[in-house]
Amino acid sequence: MSLYRPVADAAARAPDALAVRDLTxxxxxxxxxxxxxCCLAALRAHGVRPGDRVLVWTDKTVASVAVAQAVLRCGAIHVPVPRGNPAxxxxxxxxxARPALVVTDHDEHIAxxxxxxxxxxxLERANGPAAAPHPVRPADPAYILYTSGSTGGPKGVCVSHGGALAFVDWACGELRLTAADRLANHASFGFDLSVFDLYAAFRAGASVHLVGETLARAAEPLVDFLLESRITVWYSVPSALVLMAEYGELLERGPGALRACVFAGExxxxxxxxxxxxxxxDVRMLNWYGPTETNVCTSYEVTDADLARTTDIPIGSPxxxxxxxxxxxxxxVDGPTVMLGYWGGRPQSGPYRTGDxxxxxAEGRLEYRGRVDDMAKVRGHRVEPAEVSxxxxxxxxxxxxVVLVVGNxxxxxxxxxVVPEPGCAPEFAQLRRHCSDFLPPYMSIDALHTVSGFPRTANGKVDRAVLRSVVARGAAV
Known part of the structure; x- marks a missing residue:
């Protein structure tokens, strides 16, 4: 089985059923x-071959979903990059990634x-002969998701067809998805939450409704979308739901057709x-856990018993x-959902150490207790402070x-x-603009503190504990 097979199967069963909808x-x-x-034939005409990477730098549209399907049918590797990422x-x-082709829906180019x-x-192959998909094996790479890297740059998590489907098949069964379901896609295509939204919908023959990047951060319009689109299954980071509750009257307006609400990422x-x-x-609520390298590896279902809880809910069981x-x-984590490895690096061998x-x-369920290293979740996204610094x-x-994550x-x-260059006084707004040229919005700094030099530990490393106290005192901004 491949990640492109579910769409073909659903098309054979019910060709007129809604598959995907964007805002227009x-x-x-x-x-x-x-x-x-059609797109598969065009990709081959452009020289894309099995194993090649195709970087898709577009907005969230039905066209970009079709391109992703074509890349997979080509036996190539889909590299989704949200439009909001700076050039x-x-x-x-x-x-x-060294892509054979970059697909865009805008005028910016990569040299x-x-x-x-x-x-x-x-358009190129609209009237041409149908192209046969390239057969793939479960162990073949399907996509690469680029996340914040500890070395100061993005790193690519490479996932196989079989690894993605192991999660998708479990999720379809856990949520009892059917062709009547209507899934929302709140996450960007470069974020691993979208794997469920798209491929679980296709596996069940359900429809997936794309939430545009701008709409994803607008509380009241998001609630309108949930209700007017008659969404039955919602999956997002908790902060999106909190935003909708605080500023969009989510609780007062009710869940509409919603029967399952899933959250993850923070x-x-x-x-x-x-x-x-x-x-x-009456809505099922599930807390899913797993880094991009494993997709979802544990789950916990929230029940009325949790209303008496005084501590955070668990991340659950495998x-x-x-x-x-x-x-x-x-x-x-060890098992079928673990990544193939980081693109360009050594293949993943054996269990994956999450760093969490x-x-x-008391019931044997896992609880999350923080990070081994400095990586953190900010606004529902994984951030390596080293990349920002x-x-x-x-x-x-x-x-x-040095960039510190403050708060939870x-x-x-x-x-x-920051330590300024002699004679310079960098301003917060100036550095925010600078960040926006290199980083996605969720990685922009929220506060600026200037110091003449960094405190050091006995072995010469930056003393982050002392720096945190500087931040707590409110150093010069």
């Missing part, structure tokens, strides 16, 4: 299947890469979670055939920089502590 367009399964085959960061991704407009792929503040549970007593254990307090700390509760140091007014969950913020 929609495609039935028959139309999506036809457009994917300089996309250039870093392209330098690592040295071969580009083709998304729309042209459907801790859900307990009070807000209890409020949601009380407001939606799913999708994975084995999850603790080694010296660190969460370690955990412990078992590397961008700051590239600014002409900054000699050195929805309150997590990125604080930049």
């Amino acid at each position: 367009n929609s495609l039935s399964y028959g139309e999506l299947d036809t457009r994917a085959d 300089r960061r996309v250039a870093q991704i392209a330098a690592d 040295g890469a071969v580009h083709v407009p998304c729309g042209d792929l459907f 801790r859900f503040p307990l009070k807000a979670l209890k409020d949601l549970r009380r407001a939606w007593p 799913v999708a055939g994975d084995a999850v254990s603790l080694e010296a307090g660190e969460i370690v 700390l955990g412990r078992y509760d 590397g961008v700051l140091v590239a600014h002409e007014a900054v000699r050195d920089a 969950g929805l309150d997590a913020r990125l604080h930049a502590v």
